Structure formats: structure tokens, C-alpha cells
Amino acid sequence: MHWFSCIAQNRLTVRGNNPQGYKADCKIAIRIFVVWRVKELIEKSIDRLKLASDILLKHYNKPLVCEYSGGKDSDVLLQLFRMSGIPFEVHNSHTTVDAPQTVRHIKNTFSELTDKGIKCEIDYHVQENGNRLTMWNLIPRKLMPPTRIVRYCCSELKEGGNPNRMIATGVRWSESSKRSNRSPFEVLGQTASKSIGVSDEKMLITDNDCTRRLFENCQMKAKTVVNPIIDWTDQNIWQFIGEKDIQVCELYQCGYNRLGCLGCPLASKKQREKEMYDFPKYKQAYIRAFDRMIEERRRRGKDTKWSCGEEVYLWWMQDNNVVGQMELSDFIEY
Numbered sequence: 001m002h003w004f005s006c007i008a009q010n011r012l013t014v015r016g017n018n019p020q021g022y023k024a025d026c027k028i029a030i031r032i033f034v035v036w037r038v039k040e041l042i043e044k045s046i047d048r049l050k051l052a053s054d055i056l057l058k059h060y061n062k063p064l065v066c067e068y069s070g071g072k073d074s075d076v077l078l079q080l081f082r083m084s085g086i087p088f089e090v091h092n093s094h095t096t097v098d099a100p101q102t103v104r105h106i107k108n109t110f111s112e113l114t115d116k117g118i119k120c121e122i123d124y125h126v127q128e129n130g131n132r133l134t135m136w137n138l139i140p141r142k143l144m145p146p147t148r149i150v151r152y153c154c155s156e157l158k159e160g161g162n163p164n165r166m167i168a169t170g171v172r173w174s175e176s177s178k179r180s181n182r183s184p185f186e187v188l189g190q191t192a193s194k195s196i197g198v199s200d201e202k203m204l205i206t207d208n209d210c211t212r213r214l215f216e217n218c219q220m221k222a223k224t225v226v227n228p229i230i231d232w233t234d235q236n237i238w239q240f241i242g243e244k245d246i247q248v249c250e251l252y253q254c255g256y257n258r259l260g261c262l263g264c265p266l267a268s269k270k271q272r273e274k275e276m277y278d279f280p281k282y283k284q285a286y287i288r289a290f291d292r293m294i295e296e297r298r299r300r301g302k303d304t305k306w307s308c309g310e311e312v313y314l315w316w317m318q319d320n321n322v323v324g325q326m327e328l329s330d331f332i333e334y
Helices: 003-017 019-060 070-086 100-115 135-142 152-157 199-205 210-216 234-244 250-254 269-278 280-299 309-316 323-330
Strands: 066-067 088-093 120-123 166-168 185-187 196-198 224-226
Touching: 019 066, 019 070, 019 166, 019 224, 066 070, 070 234, 088 100, 100 120, 100 250, 135 152, 135 280, 224 269, 269 280, 280 309
Parallel strands: 066 088, 066 166, 088 120, 166 224
Antiparallel strands: 185 196, 185 224
């Protein structure tokens, strides 16, 4: 950033002791830096996509899959795919607990992509018996609500698609402390927490590096992943959306900063309460699922301190389930 300090020093010399002029120059310099930073991130992200595509086409003759959830990160990722010029497919896991606006945005986006000849798939989790797996029948099956400690809904409804394929996700370090341990290139085991990080620099720069060969020769025994925008901040995301005039889900105009499963245990209490207030039908659906969960526990001869779904819901909505974590033993008996 030597050029940045040179510009600042030059403007200070010109401005002298004029504080108003200095503040104006600082704002201009910051704006220049933000634009430059986003340009750098775009180039690196596209390089990651191209490398992942080359590996996949070389070894498996299949295009890279863009995992699309309908949120702002997914829209940025999709735009980068378009800019990269590589062949790709798009996949969405239908969770059954996304807001109607999110589902509508996904379908509209997929319709536009399909018209352009891009293969898009929505996974509705159809089981061998022909029935669909949903959050509402998953809760009774698991005999407990999803919590921060036991978050079975992600593995069942979001992470199970595209076996033996290489995927691209919108995972970013700035989203959570847990995700700060993720890597631009990964080989995932049963869960993301067991991922094997692969050096970004070695993958992009050193063609014959052993870590790259390890990644290429994994033979798809586990899902391989590229996270092109892993080092983007929220500011970078919105800057790019504005510059490219990307159409995002309308919920961002209704006070939402994060889109995802309604009632997700990872969200804050404030966010979850807003979601249940804005979408009361989902609140009632959760309560009915908790009622069926209690019935199933009784049918299997398992005790529970809760008498109805409403009581479970009130416990479940506590901030981060902090108080309720000591009571998880009431559920985990299977």
C-alpha cells in the first residue's frame, strides 16, 4: 500500500493545515481503497473458481456446482461464476423453512438461468418411499428440536446434496468465529468442522505442490469444496452488489441482514423473534412438529418434562438455548 501513503502525504502537503480539506481527502482515499480492494478480491475469487473448474474437468469431466441458497452471498457467488466464463451448474437444497420471499427469489433466478441454458436443480429430498424429508417430519424423527449443539437440520436438509461432486459455496470468514477456520479449498469429511484445509497460495501459484496433488487425487472420497469469497467482508459484498446492480431477495429491504432457515438456532434471539413475528405460520408449524415429537417420544416409551409443543417452543426460543442446554438430557436418549 505504498501508493496509498504517497497519495496521502501529497494531499497533506497541498492542503496544509486545512482540516476540512483533509477530511474530504480521507473520504476520497477510503473510497479508492474500497474499490481497489473489491477489484483485488474479484480477481482472486475468479482465479479460485477457474482452478477448481480445471481440476474437476480434468479428473472427472464434470462442471463445478454453485451451491445457491438465495441469500446475498449466493447472488455474489453466482455473479462471479458468470464473470469467470467457466461451465457450471447450480444447486439448491430446499429446506422447507426458508421464507416464501427467499423461495420465490430462488425460483425466479433459476428460471432466468435455465432460459440461458444453465442446468439448475432444486433438491426436495425425496426419500426411497417417495415422501419428502422436511423440517416438520425431521423433528419428530430426531426426537428433539435442533439446537446449537445438535444441529442435525443442516446435515439433513442442506449438506447432503451433490455426492461425488466438487461444489462452490458462499462461506465467508467474517460470518462467524467457527467459519474463520475454514479454507479456500477443502476436502470435507462428515462435517465441515472436520475439513482439511488446503493452502490458497499453494493451490493458485505452485502447480506441482504436494498439497494441490493431494486435493486433486482425493478421488472424491469426500466432498471437495472451493470457497471463492471466503475472505470477503459484508462491506465488500454490498459494494460488489451495488457495482454490478445485482438483484437480491426483497427481504433485505425489510430489515433482514441475514437470510437462512427461519428459526435457525445459530441466529440471534432478536433475529429469531423477528422471523417468528413476521412469519407466524412457521411458528405454528414448529409447535405442531414439537407436539408430534412429544407424541413420538411417548410412543417409544421415552420420558420428557414438556407436556406440549408450546412449552418446547418457549424453551427452544431462549437466547442461544443457553438455559436449556442443561436440559438437553431430557431429549437425548436415543
